[in-house]
Amino acid sequence: MPNEGIQKITLYGIFIALTAMATMAITIPMIGTQGYINIGDTMIFAAALLLGPWGGLAAGAIGSAMADILLGYAFWAPWTLVVKGMEGYIAGRIGHRIFHRHKKPVPRVILGLSLAALWMVFGYFVAGGFMVGFEAALGGIPGDLLQGGASVAITIPLAYLLGRLISSEEISLLTKKR
Structure with a gap:
């Protein structure tokens, strides 16, 4: 496939943009942590399942950090870059193959997404602890758990539908190891 690199960059770019858009579509502010609840994790998880750990990392890190900046939460962007990037990597590393x-929603895929969501909760607790204090950061845990759990539930059918739009052969070629 001569345009394999271009196709891979294009898919990564699409999922980065979809992650930013999904993150920005619905935002529920969390007063205590000065952050917000969103549904961007669904696109991070979809990228991870379809494109693998590096696709999940790119969508999570770049798409989510871009959304933070565009929504006026730039002070969270460096933390988001790491937390959401690793969330995507974990989900893809465990669930992609x-x-x-x-x-379909086999236990290992659900486990991978759930562990990635728990990483996100932990990562934002630590980040919030440094930014607003650990006592205040505890208040963000229920919202982050809700966000992660809802994203896991939404992602399986979403990734299945997106996977049908992108042929399995294209995804296999783009994610194979060299």
Whole structure:
């Protein structure tokens, strides 16, 4: 495939943009942590399942940090770059190959997404602890758990539908190891 690199960059770019848009579409401010609840994790998880750990990392890190900046939460962007990037990487590392093999919500895929969501909760607790104090950061945990749990539930059918739009052959070629 001569345009493999261009196709890969294009898919990464699409998922980065979708992550930023999904993050910005619905925002519920969390007063205590000066952050917000959103549904951007669904696109991070979809990128991770479809494109693998590096696609999840790119969508999570760049798309989510861009959304922070565009929404006026730039002070969170450096933390988001790391927390959401690793969230995408974890989800893709655990769930990508299994998702492609089964294309349904098998336990390992759900486990991978759940562990990635728990990383996000932990990561933002630590980040919030440094930014606003650990006592205030505790107040963000319920919202982050809600966000992560809802994203896990939404992602499986969403990733399945998106996977049908992008042919399995294209995804396999773009994510194979060299």
